[in-house]
Amino acid sequence: MKKTPLAAFAGAIEWIVVALVFALIFRGFVVEAFKIPTGSMAPTLRGDHFHLTCHQCGKQFDVGFQAGRNRNPNIAKFTKCPVCGYLQRVGAPKTGGDRILVLKSIYQFREPERWDVFVFKNPTEPNINYIKRLVGLPGETIHIYDGDLFIDGEIARKPEKILEEMWMPVYSNDYLPSRPQEPRFSKDGDTWERPFTEEGGSWGYSQEGREISCSSKGISQLKYDSQTGNGFGAYYAYNASPAYPGEICSDLKMEYQVLLNDDTVKIGASINKYGRVYRGLADFEKNKMFLIKSYNGKEQVLASKDIPELKAKKSLPLSFNNADYRLSFSLGECSLEYVLGSKIGDIGKPGDSRKPQISLLCSGQAEFRHISIWRDMHYITYGVKRGDEPFELGEDEFFACGDNSPSSADSRLWDIEGIGNNGDKFPVGVVPREYVSGRAFMVYWPGSLKFKPDGKMPIPNVGQMRLIYGG
Template identity: 25%
Template sequence: MSFIRQTAPVLPTPAAGTFRQVVESFVLLAVAVLLFRGFAAEGFMISTGSMAPTLLGYHRRVVCPDCGFEFARGASEEASDTEAIARDKYDIGFEEPSDIRCPNCSLTAIPFSTLPRTEGDQLLVHKHAYEFRDPRRWEVIVFRNPAEPREAYVKRVAGLPGEQIEIRGGEVFANGVLCRKPLDVQRAIKVPFARFVNRTSGADTDVQSGWQTAESRSRWSISGKNPAFDGLAGPTQIETEWLTYRHWIRAGGRHSSSVPLARWPVKLSFPEGEYSSIQFAEGRLACVGVLSDLERRTWLARCDDPEFQLAINQLFEQSHLAPLVDESGYNSVDEIGEHTVDEFFTSFTLHQVSGQGRIEIRLRDSTNMFAAVLDFGSRECRLLRNDDPIPVRQCTWKPDLPTDQIQVDFSLFDNQATLAINGAPALEPFPYEAEGEPLPVRMPLQLGAANLSFQVTNLTLARDVYYVSKAEKDAPPVQLGPDEFFVLGDNSPVSVDSRVWAEPAVPRRALIGKPLVVHLPSNSRRLQWNGQNHDVRVPDFSRARVVR
């Protein structure tokens, strides 16, 4: 009789087991992704810039060599192939015309074509999102072009079934009512144009900081990387001290500026012709665009009349303060509209707040000024309109704000004042109507403080999308059927959408689904190998995000 002894099983070595587990995990993950994509989701890649900056098509990442502001600039897929061949074969770079302008400091002639090209955002789209409900207003959707079903588009829903949609003054109206964006959509759709940067004018007086303090001995410190305020040192502070953003551009512009001048100097030749930088008529000295420092010094050298010299210096200053327009770093200068904008969004983070004073954030549109006051003495938050001391909104902080770090978002989008603290609404949004004659906005933001000490980081300004009607005048209203949607691209100047299609409505049957996330993000990096330049894709998980 033979006996068989049961022995302990032979276990694989730890290294072999770990390797096998990793391989099996990847295989199972791949199978799960394939099943998920086959039945519940589908991947799409953005190729155009019609939804920028929310979703990016082929683009290049630009870092301004002067102020360090980083922004995406649209790039064509076709041109990049030619550029790559030329770089690799002939070791040269294409220098495009200087149509790249930094939104933050207005520097032009930024090298562009030599930067690596990055592919567009890749979307994971939930294909069954709209089987049991319709898309909501301001949701991003993917749908098939009704005229060419093989083409898939991604746009934002602006009009719902049965509504009459009209674009007027850059806004969307449904059945005559202004459509206002919720805070999460505002954050996704805003177009940044300014960030606090410490800079000095130097020898070139055309280049000046947009951030200024009014007082010569201000308690604001703006000489470092980030602004700081110390209202606790020295005597008790009574008046609020302000840090102001003024939209200073160094050159160009299409705006008009004028200053008073009683008479033209007798001994000075009168400016004539279209090539003259200034014009004089009816007691006003005027120019279009920026009056450069070179032109200013030229006119000052030609005439020593005190009144004329004062007017020239005033015109120099005023012409550099340009109205805000629907400009985007993603588009070329030729694609910049001439529409003035007045709906702004500011965000920043407060650090190490101490004291019992207050912080006041003032935002202006073309007819109103709103102030959000954070009072650390009374632990109150107040929203004031214009010069009225009675708040239109008010609340007590519950729970008390942590003073080590406070994130603040304040906006005036769609004629509505919205304030958020640490990501959550602090007050009920306040809708309002425009009052008085609209004026171009050149100084949209002031940040004031009294009897506090704190630091500020990530101080930025952005604007709302200005929806261009794509017609010489505001386009007539569009009546939607019971199964139709009106869609718009976030990059309004260049987007092809319901504003221009012969059949503007998107039928419900054309819907593909709802984009969930930007996944598998990557950026291009340039490497040299065997004497040649090669653009390679490397993961960039900072671009992975939920689509809002």
């Protein structure tokens, strides 16, 4: 029987209502979309921000929008390039925050895990949703020490994918200033200088400075000078603000591409932390790679591994880092790791030496390209409520921190009790289980691009669509 127009219309309305009901159920219990409002999780997740390009080196980076500082919502304030250090005031269109998807029911099927990026109701203002990284679980004792996280007295090492996301650039010779004599590389009007000092050997530089060669009969060093270049302070370019006083990050990484020109060459890198010198060294005369520690005039081989013989000129990527009390060294497809310790004091303390150092090592003949230096994310304790002292969590209590540690209101800073239902109170600094909403798992709409600086039409930033890594 043929339906009347009225019956067909009623059927369409019924389907729309059913679809709407299913959409509401899906949003309420399965997946919900959120827009990141602030930069407390930057650079992992960005709130409203400005996407900038350094006028000198061409490095692209983001600076957060702060309503209190940015009177004109379309103009970025004075900022500093995180790679070459150039100071500039840039007019740029404001870009909206990342939009993410959150699994709302996942914690009904599994327990929250450390390093999850999760959404919860702010215990001090339950009508506001917050997004942070979960770092402390029920019953644990949390201790933030010199930027690192300790759980029940043991260091909590970040999973590899999360660590890779958290490395912050300090230097790259792929981004060198085009006008180094311009006096805008410090507030004192300094010009740019190559931030390295040579110790031993003969070093040469290409005209543009992006290739460095070494010829040396013994181990020579190219030492990074953190006084001349960007320092290792807990500075986040996203915040357009200076480093916190006394907060120096000593978890560092060096990477480069090396062209090996003889079969007896030795290449690597060294990192000085707490007065101990750690070296990752590949010796092609012995066909071995080593992790070595030097302290108080004594040298100790921590680990070694065979590497393939070098039969001809070859270009290889090298990476060496010291993060979360663990050394990691890789050359091509060969890699070596060594755990230095797990408790505070196992590898020394900041008082032993406040000045970290990182250097490139070479013996023989080699050419280096794509040299970059990075520092790890550093949890700030300067001036926060729950910093250097251990903090105990009770049953069904979690501890949350933002990746943008200097600019995150989180468990470290809350100074009043949480507000519960029926007049109940929660301990200061905790996220109660009942306020946990879900786990963020995807950036489905990153901050949009625009055809023109003053353009109104947003362009999907497809290249930044990504999964959000957690525990």
